Amino acid sequence: MSRARLIFIVFYLTTLLIAAAGLRISASRLFYKFNKAVVTQNRLRQTLWQKQLELQNLTNPHAVSERME
Amino acid sequence: MRNRTIIISFAAIGLFGLLGWRLFYLQYCRADDYLQSSHRQQHAIVTHQPQRGFILDARGRILAASNKVQTVFVEPRGVADPKEAATKLQEILNFPGHEICGIIQESKNPGFARIMTGITPAQRDSIQNARIRGVGIQSNWQRYYPMGRLTSHITGFVGTEQSGLAGVELKYDVQLRGAEGQNVILVDARRQPIGMRPPDDIVRDGSGLILTVDATIQEFARAALAKQYEAYRAESAVAIVMDPWTGAIGAMVCLPDFDPANFGAESEQMFRNRAITDPFEPGSIFKPIVAALALDAGVIDYDEIIFCENGSYRGKGFRRIGEFGNHQFGDLSVRDILVKSSNIGMAKIGQRMGRQKLYDGLKLFGFGAQTGIDLPGEGYGLLYPPAKWTDSSVTRIPFGHEIAATALQIARAYCILTNGGRVIQPYVVRAVVDSTGNVRQLHRRGSSAGHIIKPEVANWIIRQALTGVVTEGTGTKAASEKWQIFGKTGTANIAGSVQKGYDQTNYVASFVGGAPAEKPEVVILVSIRKPDKSLGKGYSGGTVAAPVFKEILEQTLNYLHRD
Numbered sequence: 001m002s003r004a005r006l007i008f009i010v011f012y013l014t015t016l017l018i019a020a021a022g023l024r025i026s027a028s029r030l031f032y033k034f035n036k037a038v039v040t041q042n043r044l045r046q047t048l049w050q051k052q053l054e055l056q057n058l059t060n061p062h063a064v065s066e067r068m069e
Numbered sequence: 070m071r072n073r074t075i076i077i078s079f080a081a082i083g084l085f086g087l088l089g090w091r092l093f094y095l096q097y098c099r100a101d102d103y104l105q106s107s108h109r110q111q112h113a114i115v116t117h118q119p120q121r122g123f124i125l126d127a128r129g130r131i132l133a134a135s136n137k138v139q140t141v142f143v144e145p146r147g148v149a150d151p152k153e154a155a156t157k158l159q160e161i162l163n164f165p166g167h168e169i170c171g172i173i174q175e176s177k178n179p180g181f182a183r184i185m186t187g188i189t190p191a192q193r194d195s196i197q198n199a200r201i202r203g204v205g206i207q208s209n210w211q212r213y214y215p216m217g218r219l220t221s222h223i224t225g226f227v228g229t230e231q232s233g234l235a236g237v238e239l240k241y242d243v244q245l246r247g248a249e250g251q252n253v254i255l256v257d258a259r260r261q262p263i264g265m266r267p268p269d270d271i272v273r274d275g276s277g278l279i280l281t282v283d284a285t286i287q288e289f290a291r292a293a294l295a296k297q298y299e300a301y302r303a304e305s306a307v308a309i310v311m312d313p314w315t316g317a318i319g320a321m322v323c324l325p326d327f328d329p330a331n332f333g334a335e336s337e338q339m340f341r342n343r344a345i346t347d348p349f350e351p352g353s354i355f356k357p358i359v360a361a362l363a364l365d366a367g368v369i370d371y372d373e374i375i376f377c378e379n380g381s382y383r384g385k386g387f388r389r390i391g392e393f394g395n396h397q398f399g400d401l402s403v404r405d406i407l408v409k410s411s412n413i414g415m416a417k418i419g420q421r422m423g424r425q426k427l428y429d430g431l432k433l434f435g436f437g438a439q440t441g442i443d444l445p446g447e448g449y450g451l452l453y454p455p456a457k458w459t460d461s462s463v464t465r466i467p468f469g470h471e472i473a474a475t476a477l478q479i480a481r482a483y484c485i486l487t488n489g490g491r492v493i494q495p496y497v498v499r500a501v502v503d504s505t506g507n508v509r510q511l512h513r514r515g516s517s518a519g520h521i522i523k524p525e526v527a528n529w530i531i532r533q534a535l536t537g538v539v540t541e542g543t544g545t546k547a548a549s550e551k552w553q554i555f556g557k558t559g560t561a562n563i564a565g566s567v568q569k570g571y572d573q574t575n576y577v578a579s580f581v582g583g584a585p586a587e588k589p590e591v592v593i594l595v596s597i598r599k600p601d602k603s604l605g606k607g608y609s610g611g612t613v614a615a616p617v618f619k620e621i622l623e624q625t626l627n628y629l630h631r632d
Contacts, residue, residue: 024263027263027264028257028261028262028263028264031262031263031264031265032261032262035262043190046136046137047190049134049136050136052131053131053134053136053213053215056130056131056215056216057215060130060215060216060219060284061130061216061219061284061285061287061288062216062217062218062219062284062288062291065288065292
């Protein structure tokens with residue numbers, strides 16, 4: 001085996017390992033981002049639901065007739 | 070030299086033997102332990118609590134719903150400097166630092182001390198960014214009741230574990246509760262999430278309930294009832310609005326009531342839904358039911374005249390019977406007996422029926438048994454079997470003594486009269502809807518087993534006799550210019566709790582009826598227990614309950630016909 005071929009194989013394998021590690025890191029990062037977005041979405045949904053409950057608090061027949069008295 | 074080789078060989082064999090045994094022990098005997106340990110290191114389990122189902126009224130307004138609430142807590146043993154933590158939290162929460170410090174230092178639980186519940190999203194982000202050691206945020210479901218006291222006896226309430234303790238929250242707890250789920254997350258050595266396994270258990274939010282109760286009608290009923298309840302300083306009061314054709318409950322109010330979001334501050338007595346739990350002697354509101362049974366059985370005729378003994382009736386085997394208000398009636402038709410509410414006329418009708426016919430008829434109307442409404446804690450009322458009746462029972466039961474019924478049983482009996490004699494079952498939950506919007510259970514109009522009395526008898530009682538009660542009898546205060554109303558007043562004695570006989574100072578004032586007489590849309594019952602007689606404003610059903618009935622009825626019909 002020539003020296004150049006040996007260097008090429010070592011270089012190739014090293015690049016492959018670095019690429020695999022990079023892909024793994026990217027996958028983890030995307031997974032984290034995805035979950036963060038899910039959590040944010042849930043929080044926004046809960047905030048919206050909270051606002052709806054507050055609105056019902058103000059507009060229900062009992063509250064309206066109390067304010068009219 | 071040879072011996073040394075043998076010794077070294079044996080030592081090597083022994084060493085490898087030990088190594089082999091150790092491998093066998095780890096790989097076979099302890100395999101499960103190490104598998105579990107490895108699984109724990111590589112996975113994190115997140116448990117998701119389900120959102121409890123909502124409860125909506127008939128028009129989609131929220132009566133009960135759950136939402137997440139954030140709680141700031143401290144792990145006292147993990148806080149190195151409570152003052153520093155308190156100072157940082159004080160700025161974010163706008164809560165006095167010395168109080169936070171006190172909570173941390175005085176906490177009996179070294180693992181958890183609650184600082185504040187219900188923080189805003191901005192406060193939550195600030196706390197997370199501040200990274201204060203030993204301080205965390207916990208998310209819990211909280212139940213909201215936007216209508217407050219208005220529907221407290223129907224919705225009920227939940228306990229600290231979010232399980233139903235009263236009302237439909239208890240009756241439909243299994244459907245509302247849902248099921249918790251778990252997510253298994255793959256983590257690296259630093260416990261950072263790097264992937265997710267397909268979940269073993271997916272969280273299933275609770276199903277929602279759509280009730281038959283309309284919050285607007287409920288408000289009409291509560292407002293009218295509360296006004297009279299306070300004006301007469303009554304002990305308690307009940308109002309029920311029902312659809313006589315289906316048994317759907319449009320409103321059910323009991324006073325005193327309670328705030329379901331803060332039930333811990335109220336007396337347990339307030340939690341009782343008196344409309345379905347408390348039996349009472351109904352008094353004169355019971356008369357149309359017995360009259361209908363007698364007409365149906367053919368023991369009296371529509372135009373028959375019955376002599377009412379000029380206000381005092383004595384006979385063998387029963388004590389003297391008089392009229393309410395010491396009236397002295399002579400000859401009365403069956404219609405007039407109901408219009409003028411003659412006890413003696415009804416006693417004579419009861420005597421004609423006899424024990425067995427009277428008992429059988431009342432059982433058909435559902436007295437002495439639960440109506441089967443989908444609310445917890447329903448009472449049976451009290452109807453003794455004929456073998457236990459005294460000689461006076463057939464004369465007393467026809468005007469509502471010696472029998473006890475719940476307000477709902479009476480309302481249902483009037484629904485049966487109103488719809489032409491068809492048995493209906495009261496209900497409050499129209500549909501159960503799952504978290505994806507699919508209807509899981511739908512209450513359909515039940516197929517009737519048939520008429521328990523002839524339609525013509527029921528129609529005569531409603532259109533001929535009970536309309537007369539309102540136009541010319543004891544219930545004139547319920548009369549309306551817009552609607553033709555039918556109904557019956559009742560002023561019932563209350564059995565003494567200590568002494569034998571009746572309490573002579575306290576009464577239950579009631580009015581039951583409906584409208585429009587030609588095609589009834591609602592049946593309404595109003596019952597006010599122990600109005601204060603000493604106020605001098607009256608205590609009879611016609612005076613105390615009839616005006617409340619009228620107010621609820623007019624507002625309800627105007628609301629239903631507003632288009």
